[in-house]
Amino acid sequence: MTQRQLVLEDGSVFVGQSLGAESICDGEVVFNTGMTGYQEILSDPSYSGQIVAMTYPLIGNYGLHRDDFESLHPAIAGLVVKEAANAPSHWRSEQSLHDLLVAKDIPGISGIDTRQLTRKIRSHGTLKGRLCDGDVAVDQVVADLKTYQLPTGQVKRVSTPTMYTSPGSGPRIVLYDFGMKKGILRACQQREMDVLVVPYNTPAAEVLEYQPDGVFLSNGPGDPKDVPEAIAAVRELMEQLPVFGICLGHQIMALAAGADTIKMTFGHRGANHPVKDLQSGKFYMTSQNHGYTVDPDSLHGTGFEVSHKAVNDGTVEGLVHQTLPAASVQFHPEAAPGPDDFTEWFDRFLTTLQRQPKRGVQYA
Template structure:
């Protein structure tokens, strides 16, 4: 199949198509991970996006039965330099070509992914069209002009109704914006009694299970489109310990009264350096986000910045100065990526043990950690 990638400024990249014969429009982004293409493509945070993989060989270890981060591919398409059609891996159950075909996702390869990445880094993320149906540039241009990109994918990326996931330990209400499975596995590993709630759940519904803590997940789209969720989370601040990751971090910032803004091309990959100012140590992190929290806005809203990105200085983590609330912009659950920050789940366990209204008597009017060790949150 002939493959074509058309950028909204008229730039055209030609290559060969694979996967499902289809034409899609989305936001073009790049990911710098060397492995983990299966986890990346099934990460719900990529809904609405077309991924350009910077690593030159994709598909060389095939597709396994156990490495999905959700039940399907959420990305709208993918581009690569080379695609391997004969993988070598005893765990492989199919090729990436077969997988994309089964998932009805288009792919294109044999394009200059380095030039494409440099284009994004110079001009920012752009709307684009991916096609492996033999479209001409003029047909792709018309398709691009007519396509309307949505920014509220977090409202549909998660569960549709409440789901309970095992465990007999700390009870955690999880507000699902498009959760990765390894986040849930990280909570299950700590024997948490997890209740997964869909987008649109009210504060009363989240508290109906009498949780020891509230977890806000990752997810796709513009956090400002999740205004309803931020309003409900605001009602719970000070009532229950909270931990947010990625979209959850941004929603927490909005709930506190802060602001978010769109980055030029975001952070996507498994090799991003982050500095933790509370420990004085740095770690390598897995990231996938196109929006970031405004530092000054959350500082003025009672939050303290705890983590910074070592490349551009953007906010990577924060905590509340009064309540047991903290969040990070990156992915401590990794998958793919390093496990440097897995301990943050243990920090959440510690917060629940110390400040859950169910596990410790709460002060009148809510939890107050100003004199109770909250600065370690």
């Protein structure tokens, strides 16, 4: 293996070995605390443009399998691990981590102290970084990173360019794809919903032409304020249809109602985040991946109230509207990867749809 470096904008340098593609990448360096699920993390479109550091020390030990991808074309910029398993051992394994990264032209680095990197991010917040060769001029890389502007068009990059359908015998929903994980679509399919997946910038008028029974807003990457088209559409749709949202969809719904979102210091990324349901008093372990959160002080007058809170830091993890059939969660109830403690949330959405007057086909 050849030597590789991870250089951060603050001048920190982590020297390790090359993993995956030999290309160079810039991106926002974040960390994920999941012990498993690296394949789903690699293929989650919400990581578009980011360099992800895995805190668990051994990654790749069970290989990869074609059925476990959350998207066909990973949008992650780079991967950082303490140790990469060269010889995965699992009966379902079809490919090694290294081979996948090479095939998808994703650079990585192994052999660095990921604990030190994680502590730095927790103390100072996410940092811009570059994965590069071991012989580059570090001072020049740091200078480049200080002027490097993080991308703002991630949703456009990962959203479907055209509408497509996933037919079902149940209620019809329009699913906005802001960078949708396939786990969300699977959860809807399991409940026999008739799903129309549409691009991120689909106008409300076009959605209404499909005569849906409800609207679902998917997860996605980046700052929710970078998709004003979606905010405007959701603002109009909430007044006419049941609307549910996950992650970025949750944030877009809040913005559409007049609330505000703020960037977090280092975000929530992992499969072990405890959340409290304020209505039932129950606690759930959840899968999360977000760097922005809804400002609770901005919810006054929006009609939304907080339904879930993060146990670790008290941030908003769910919203429910007081008069409209609209609700959202910041975490991922479909898991993939992570615990499926809250898959019932999709059942709540289905129940809401079934209680609404039908706009199109009548269902038995």
